[in-house]
Amino acid sequence: MTITRRYALALGGGALALTGLSGLPAFASVADDAIMKITGGAKVVEGGVDLTAPEIAENGNTVPVAVSAPGASVITILAPSNPSPAVATFNFGPLSGASEASTRMRLAKTQKVIAVAKMADGSFHTASAMVKVTIGGCGG
Numbered sequence: 376m377t378i379t380r381r382y383a384l385a386l387g388g389g390a391l392a393l394t395g396l397s398g399l400p401a402f403a404s405v406a407d408d409a410i411m412k413i414t415g416g417a418k419v420v421e422g423g424v425d426l427t428a429p430e431i432a433e434n435g436n437t438v439p440v441a442v443s444a445p446g447a448s449v450i451t452i453l454a455p456s457n458p459s460p461a462v463a464t465f466n467f468g469p470l471s472g473a474s475e476a477s478t479r480m481r482l483a484k485t486q487k488v489i490a491v492a493k494m495a496d497g498s499f500h501t502a503s504a505m506v507k508v509t510i511g512g513c514g515g
Contacts, residue, residue: 406455406489413451413491414499423500424450426490435482435508443475444492444500450476456486482508 410419427441442450442465452462465476474492482488489503 404455405460406453406487409453409455409460410489410491410501413493417497417499419491419499419501421501423494424490424492424502426452426488426502426504428488428504428506430505431507431509432482434510435484436510437479438482438506438508439477439479440488441475441477442490442492442502443473444490444494445474446494446496447474447492447500448495449493450474451491452478452480453489453491454480454482454486455489457481457483462488482506484508 424442424444424447429438432438440452440462442452444450447467449464449466451464453460454462462480463476463478467474480488485505485507487503487505489501492500494500
């Protein structure tokens, strides 16, 4: 077998890349990173949050979403596959009538929309909904 210069360079580059990546820690997903930033590493419980989003969005430019979490002081909506995952953060004070909000958002592609609520007692709750986008809204 004859080893060409091109083959040797490709083999060397692959070995170098493999060696360089083997010592790196595994990277968490964008959603996990965003949730970690919101919670500061606190435990997040599934449930206690009601997230309403369409199953199919005809146009990703304007996707309606509503969220409510009785007793929440802050609710954040995330779309991890968007260029900027944080969609909206709603703050509720002691004089708020209810801890609920609705808005419209852009979705780049089909993805899971996540809501994270910080409750008045400091605990965190979450809910998610899968939204299928037929026409992307973030340049897609």
